[in-house]
Amino acid sequence: MRISARADYAVRAALLLVDDGKRGPLKAEAIAEAQEIPHKFLESILNDMRRGGLVVSQRGVNGGYRLARAAEDITIADVVRAVDGPLVSVRGVRPPELAYSGPAESLLPLWIAVRANVRRILEGVSLADVASGRLPEFVHALADDPAAWSNP
Template sequence: MRISARADYAVRASLELAARTNCGDEPVKAEPVKAEAISAAQDIPHKFLEGILSDLRRGGIVVSRRGGNGGYLLARPAAEITVADVVRAVEGPIVSVRGERPNALTYSGPAEPLLPLWVALRANVRKILEGVTLADIAHDRLPAPVRELAEDPAAWRNP
């Protein structure tokens, strides 16, 4: 599985908004954050970020306000937005094979067991990304199963 720059930037931009706006479980009155500020804080190319923010807006992750005091805010509390929500808003399905969802594929012969393998992969990736919210990351409180996976030294090595 490969996490694209677009997905990485989208999550980082969303976290920047979470940290600056409604990072808790309740929405708060917050000032919108300008794209330039997000770009500078996270070292994301501004033009690239504008497209990402547009996708996040269409995906219901952020809202935008126009004007001198305009900018971007999370559309709902950070505790209600998962990493999967953000990735789907900019990339579409979490796991695909040749651009298709695994359940749309068919295999025959010795390749037939590939289908449940791809479905299992998708289920595990979704389980992690749907189980972590922006608030979890912004407050450095990753769920225990995620921390345990990350603490395994083998997880940090490339075979």
């Protein structure tokens, strides 16, 4: 699986919007500067996130962006889907819509398993988990495997 710059920037921007209720909306310029994201690219990402129901925007001097719901209720998968579409696709098609024959027949359950594992991880972690630094134990277990850090 490839994580696009768009998805990476979207998650990073969303994490800046995790708010303890003590500050107001953040301007796109402030988010872009804080995370070193090209401003125009970020505006496009924030628009996708707004259309996806993840952020709301407010105009005016005190305007900017804020999360549309609690950070505990927004998963990393929600953010990635809002800006990139399905989490896992093969040639732009979702695995359940694929069909293979002959020796390639076993590919379908393999792609489905990949999709299930990606979903398990990204749907199991909220913005609040990442922002607080308290990732779920299953994520730590996967990341603690030394093989996870090396390329074969």
